[in-house]
Amino acid sequence: MRDDTIELPGRGPVAERAATPGGQPGDLTQELLDTDWWSDDMLVRAGIPVHDVPFVSVGGGIGSFVTVDYLRICGVPTSAIKVLTQLNTPWESYEYLTRVSQIPRGERLRSDSASCPDNIWGFPSYGIREAWATKSLKPLWHLLTEPFLNDYWTPKAGHAFDSMEREYHRIGYPETVVKGQVRMVRRRIGGGYFTILTPPEGAAPTRRIAYRSRYVHIAVGYPGLKFLPDLQEYREKTRDYGSVVNAYEPHEQIYQRLQAAPGTVLVRGGGIVASRVLQRLIDDRDRLGLQTQILHSFRTFVTGSHGPHIWMRRRGGDGWAYQGFNYPKSVWGGQLKARVRKLEGQDRADLYKQFGGTNTPKRRHWQAQLRRGRQQGWYQAFQGEIANLRPGQNGTVHVELKTDQGPRQVQVIAVIDCTGLEADVREHRVLADLLDHGGAGRNPLGRMDVERSFELRGTRSEPGRMYLSGSAANGGYFPGVDTFLGLQIAAQEIADDLQTLGFCSGLGPLRSTSQWWKWARGKRI
Structure with missing residues (x-):
């Protein structure tokens, strides 16, 4: 396992010590388990080594990937980021789910052409790139005539995974990865957070290690499947x-x-x-x-066709409710996005119920x-x-x-x-611990309550911030959080918030244009 400790200003590494009598080095003591706010000395007493890094992302899936992509494009070096994950690649879990649900690499996903996890600009889109790769105008004609003469154009699963793999290497994502299972994230007395990782057996001298960071990003995907x-x-x-x-x-x-x-x-x-x-x-x-x-x-x-009124109707027939994508397109940048952003409590839950559903x-x-x-x-x-x-x-x-x-x-x-029922957020141990000890709460749909910036409400540890994106944030101020484009919009909001805190550069016209050219040429950043 990598052991490149990064110290924050004024924060030296915590030295390893033997565990308390009767325990093993790196055990989580009862004091740690029962306490909401941890001090550095508590980890010293438990014998848990601590490594410093400014930004930690927990999960390692596509949510972590697109957030790290934004931060790297905004000038954050790989040395300032650690992704704590059990996954070998960011798309591993998603590819598994698509494969077993009968969408292998050769079949098409449900995302639109411009929802590109490997390309924050969305241009050239998947459709244009497929036309270029196949030297055929057919994808372009399909794009121009959707959805009237053709179905909505969607990318092949394999194209999406291959594209993510290229960006994965271009931004140096493997350099940020630390393998292991995250046990919990707790707030630190003095600011920031401790993230507890259980490394693979034999990879570290202690059972657990801690990452002390100013910022934490939670992107753990679906808590699990809920069987009827x-x-x-x-x-x-x-x-x-x-x-x-x-x-x-x-x-x-x-x-x-x-x-x-x-x-x-x-x-x-x-x-x-x-x-x-x-x-x-x-x-x-x-x-x-x-x-x-x-x-x-x-x-x-x-x-x-059915719906509350003529402007919010969904086609249907033969048992099915039809819709091109997971949500109406306006949730990503139109009327519904603006409307949901203003609603609170039950009003927001009611609107989700209107445009949601299978x-x-x-x-x-x-x-x-x-x-x-x-x-x-x-x-x-x-x-x-x-x-x-x-x-x-x-x-x-x-x-x-x-x-x-x-x-x-x-x-x-x-x-x-095929009901696809999602388990309660408490089924995930990290989310459950944040509800019990991290100050987090639930939104009107019962998921994790986030701000408009995707900061996890109630978890602030000044000057630190904790963010959360993905399906666990569904029901917040932005719908469509568990889609490719939704994950990118969340990453953009997080990067913008971190920019105001001085952690990364803003993505203005000059930087955006320069970085797009680097992306287009496949130049490493």
């Missing part, structure tokens, strides 16, 4: 984790079973993941000549597949809920359904749950 009670109960009783699955889990075994013998599968959910799972099932059916039967359960069955893009290819399935009878969609799950005969699952047409019982080889 029926799914969880079935798995706990039967220990069957292969037939009743969440779509964000590896479930290739289900497609393999369908290839080996005909069967029926139940898909639950109405979002982008459900549409991708259905497309995979139908692609396999067409390509391999399978006899797969598909049952599709919607919790809410949408039959047409939806999926209306793409011509899989729409044609589902239409054919309805006509030929092998795809059945209905409104319903699962009342009970139990093992059936010959390795099947017996499902009792409550549908709009009355009770129904079916035998399926698998249930693929």
Whole structure:
């Protein structure tokens, strides 16, 4: 593990000492666990070595990556940044989730052409770069005619990951990384924060080390998956984790079973993941000549356009609510962004409820597949809920359904749950500790409460600041936080705030133009 200690002005490194009797060097003492504000001496007594660095980012995913990208472009050296992570690359978790939810590298994501985590300027966009790489005008025509003559253009997953990898090396991101699991972040008496890291076994002489910093950025991604009670109960009783699955889990075994013998599968959910799972099932059916039967359960069955008024309506039909992207485009820079920024409390929660909800893009290819399935009878969609799950005969699952047409019982080889439910923020140990000991609170949607600058409200330790971006901030003053563009907007707000505090240079016209030319030429910064 890297051991390049960086001292802040007036703050020397804390010397290592032996742990208290009965403990091991680097143990978290009861004093540390119970205390909200830590002093340097408390870590000395615990025998936890401390390294100084001005800025720490916790998580190491795409949220950390785009924030470090902004700071590097704004003139912050790699020596002033540490990213504490268990990930090998910033896109590792996201690529895993997209792959298991049936969006491998060759398939297209839901982001638009200008949402580029590797390029803060958004130009040239993914579409223009694809046209250049393929020497084809087809992507440009697609961009010019979306969404009227064509579906919205979206980048291939592999293109996004490869582009991030180039920027990853260009900004020297690997130089900032320290591997390990973050245990907690606590405020420091005297200003700033201590971030406790558990390094890989054998990588350090103590069980834990601490990073003392003036600024901390939390970007831990999704706290975890929340399984619906029926799914969880079935798995706990039967220990069957292969037939009743969440779509964000590896479930290739289900497609393999369908290839080996005909069967029926139940898909639950109405979002982008459900549409991708259905497309995979139908692609396999067409390509391999399978006899797969598909049952599709919607919790809410949408039959047409809907919304509170004519200016806030969402198209729908055949059970689906249609929308090109995760949120209306105006949340990133239009009316909704400005409106949400002014709202507080329940008013903000109510507006989120109006433009939120499960939806999926209306793409011509899989729409044609589902239409054919309805006509030929092998795809059945209905409104319903699962009342009970139990093992059936010959390795099947017996499902009792409550549908709009009355009770129904079916035998399926698998249930693929695509509801995509996100666990409570308390499911993540760092976020839970911030709620209990860091002064953090919840916003109107129950996530972490952040300021307009993405400072985590209630956690200030002057002159230090703690920021948070990503899905844990959903429900704040800016919607769309868990998207590529949303992460970049959060990073820009954070960089602007840090610029006012004197940590980095501002991104004015001259610096922005100069840095764009460096990006375009692939020049290392």
